[in-house]
Amino acid sequence: xxxxxxxxxxxxxxxxxxxxxxxxxxxxxxxxxxxxxxxxxxxxxxxxxxxxxxxxxxxxxxxxxxxxxxxxxxxxxxxxxxxxxxxxxxxxxxxxxxxxxxxxxxxxxxxxxxxxxxxxxxxxxxxxxxxxxxxxxxxxxxxxxxxxxxxxxxxxxxxxxxxxxxxxxxxxxxxxxxxxxxxxxxxxxxxxxxxxxxxxxxxxxxxxxxxxxxxxxxxxxxxxxxxxxxxxxxxxxxxxxxxxxxxxxxxxxxxxxxxxxxxxxxxxxxxxxxxxxxxxxxxxxxxxxxxxxxxxx
Amino acid sequence: xxxxxxxxxxxxxxxxxxxxxxxxxxxxxxxxxxxxxxxxxxxxxxxxxxxxxxxxxxxxxxxxxxxxxxxxxxxxxxxxxxxxxxxxxxxxxxxxxxxxxxxxxxxxxxxxxxxxxxxxxxxxxxxxxxxxxxxxxxxxxxxxxxxxxxxxxxxxxxxxxxxxxxxxxxxxxxxxxxxxxxxxxxxxxxxxxxxxxxxxxxxxxxxxxxxxxxxxxxxxxxxxxxxxxxxxxxxxxxxxxxxxxxxxxxxxxxxxxxxxxxxxxxxxxxxxxxxxxxxxxxxxxxxxxxxxxxxxxxxxxxxxxxxxxxxx
Numbered sequence: 001x002x003x004x005x006x007x008x009x010x011x012x013x014x015x016x017x018x019x020x021x022x023x024x025x026x027x028x029x030x031x032x033x034x035x036x037x038x039x040x041x042x043x044x045x046x047x048x049x050x051x052x053x054x055x056x057x058x059x060x061x062x063x064x065x066x067x068x069x070x071x072x073x074x075x076x077x078x079x080x081x082x083x084x085x086x087x088x089x090x091x092x093x094x095x096x097x098x099x100x101x102x103x104x105x106x107x108x109x110x111x112x113x114x115x116x117x118x119x120x121x122x123x124x125x126x127x128x129x130x131x132x133x134x135x136x137x138x139x140x141x142x143x144x145x146x147x148x149x150x151x152x153x154x155x156x157x158x159x160x161x162x163x164x165x166x167x168x169x170x171x172x173x174x175x176x177x178x179x180x181x182x183x184x185x186x187x188x189x190x191x192x193x194x195x196x197x198x199x200x201x202x203x204x205x206x207x208x209x210x211x212x213x214x215x216x217x218x219x220x221x222x223x224x225x226x227x228x229x230x231x232x233x234x235x236x237x238x239x240x241x242x243x244x245x246x247x248x249x250x251x252x253x254x255x256x257x258x259x260x261x262x263x264x265x266x267x268x269x270x271x272x273x274x275x276x277x278x279x280x281x282x283x284x285x286x287x288x289x290x291x292x293x294x295x296x297x
Numbered sequence: 298x299x300x301x302x303x304x305x306x307x308x309x310x311x312x313x314x315x316x317x318x319x320x321x322x323x324x325x326x327x328x329x330x331x332x333x334x335x336x337x338x339x340x341x342x343x344x345x346x347x348x349x350x351x352x353x354x355x356x357x358x359x360x361x362x363x364x365x366x367x368x369x370x371x372x373x374x375x376x377x378x379x380x381x382x383x384x385x386x387x388x389x390x391x392x393x394x395x396x397x398x399x400x401x402x403x404x405x406x407x408x409x410x411x412x413x414x415x416x417x418x419x420x421x422x423x424x425x426x427x428x429x430x431x432x433x434x435x436x437x438x439x440x441x442x443x444x445x446x447x448x449x450x451x452x453x454x455x456x457x458x459x460x461x462x463x464x465x466x467x468x469x470x471x472x473x474x475x476x477x478x479x480x481x482x483x484x485x486x487x488x489x490x491x492x493x494x495x496x497x498x499x500x501x502x503x504x505x506x507x508x509x510x511x512x513x514x515x516x517x518x519x520x521x522x523x524x525x526x527x528x529x530x531x532x533x534x535x536x537x538x539x540x541x542x543x544x545x546x547x548x549x550x551x552x553x554x555x556x557x558x559x560x561x562x563x564x565x566x567x568x569x570x571x572x573x574x575x576x577x578x579x580x581x582x583x584x585x586x587x588x589x590x591x592x593x594x595x596x597x598x599x600x601x602x603x604x605x606x607x608x609x
Binding site for chain 1: 321322324325326327328329331332333335336338339340342343344346347350363404407408411416422424425426427428429430431432433434435436437439440441442443444446448449450453484488489492493496497531534535538541544545547548551552565566569570573574579582583586587589590593594596597
């Protein structure tokens with residue numbers, strides 16, 4: 001039944017398709033990294049250079065050293081573009097602070113809520129689903145009133161404002177993902193704890209929490225990725241003070257020469273590195289995270 | 298439970314059988330309070346404000362505070378009903394959802410079928426194929442902006458194939474500007490679909506389709522009658538989740554075209570952003586947001602049943 005010749009042909013065919021798919025997956029990443037090392041003349045040269053002819057770190061210097069940015073701006077147009085001249089350090093600082101704090105709050109509140117929902121049907125029957133609808137409608141639909149609310153609470157353009165917004169909109173992920181981990185813990189362990197005299201809180205902190213430690217870590221990294229990559233809320237709820245990395249990438253535009261490809265690519269390359277690192281660390285949990293716990297990989 | 302199946306029921310039934318005592322239920326409720334409070338302040342209150350604003354004529358450029366805005370009745374909704382741009386954005390978004398989800402699913406199934414058997418550098422290949430979903434979406438969109446530049450590599454490759462220089466401004470052409478946007482979306486999220494489909498396929502017991510093949514079934518028949526039906530629930534979840542996420546599409550469009558040229562690539566989210574933060578027609582956009590919320594909620598209610606069956 002098995003024809004060795006045909007099998008070999010199939011294997012070659014499979015290799016070809018997989019290689020093509022890998023090429024498609026890698027091309028944009030390759031282009032981003034390659035452009036980040038190109039000099040100004042090569043950013044959009046015609047024909048395009050796939051590899052930088054004179055590899056340079058200039059783009060990275062513009063990102064990190066305000067002095068290099070000023071020189072570049074002066075050299076290009078004679079006029080200083082304020083967005084280009086700012087360094088990316090503060091953007092990284094802002095993003096790190098906002099993403100970390102929001103992740104901490106989201107996962108903490110998420111764990112509590114998930115435990116309450118999973119073990120005690122806390123929040124009522126529909127609570128978990130009300131959470132899901134937060135994920136379903138486009139965030140822009142509540143952004144207009146959020147702008148109103150934020151100015152009322154004086155949260156516009158503050159770290160705290162972004163942290164609270166991010167916490168709220170990643171809560172569904174935290175709750176559903178951690179809930180799926182909690183439900184993998186046999187409830188008998190917890191009942192045994194109760195029988196042996198532990199209180200509810202002791203059962204939770206001494207039995208359940210240690211058992212889902214790995215799950216909480218995976219959820220944290222996943223939620224951090226979401227927060228770090230967020231763009232829309234950062235765009236709408238801030239105005240120049242709390243600039244996140246995703247905003248900073250979009251900021252590298254000059255009035256005279258349009259998008260600064262090389263600088264955007266350099267900023268993009270650096271800002272995506274933590275995401276790739278964390279992403280591969282939790283590769284086994286990505287399916288669970290992005291389906292809000294529905295799929296256990 | 299690492300067998301690629303969905304969360305199962307028994308534990309839940311156990312809870313029901315043993316039954317949390319009344320004081321436990323109160324404790325469980327208290328655990329959800331922080332989450333409930335955040336949702337109340339940052340989701341429920343804004344939603345109520347949206348409903349109210351949508352019946353007013355509030356425009357921040359008039360320098361009236363939002364709570365003193367004049368009552369407008371159904372005017373915003375009447376205007377929306379006749380707004381070709383809004384209708385176009387809704388239909389375009391639905392088209393983006395259908396096309397990208399379908400392409401993602403097709404590619405994912407094709408790829409997953411190649412990964413059922415063990416072969417040499419399979420692990421490495423999976424890692425590379427998952428890379429796109431780990432790129433910050435804004436950066437991915439920027440990369441595609443460069444790829445589809447008039448002098449970019451995409452035109453260069455097309456030129457190689459056509460044997461003559463090819464220069465085409467993709468993003469400035471109303472008919473073609475949507476193509477790079479769709480490609481970003483497909484490029485970034487086919488990996489997730491691939492991961493889910495592969496999980497579903499590997500969850501199907503290998504002995505079952507091996508037996509079918511041994512009994513003389515064609516591979517296609519074995520796939521259609523064994524693998525596909527058994528992985529269908531998981532595929533449904535994957536398609537639903539991708540559809541919901543794609544409906545919200547914003548980042549890629551903002552970076553690539555901002556909805557232009559004209560309104561040729563405007564999605565629902567982009568329409569609302571432009572209306573609210575470029576033209577400052579807040580009340581009008583609130584009305585649009587309300588309609589979209591209603592649309593999404595009714596879609597959610599329609600898909601709630603299959604999802605509920607998953608989660609219990």
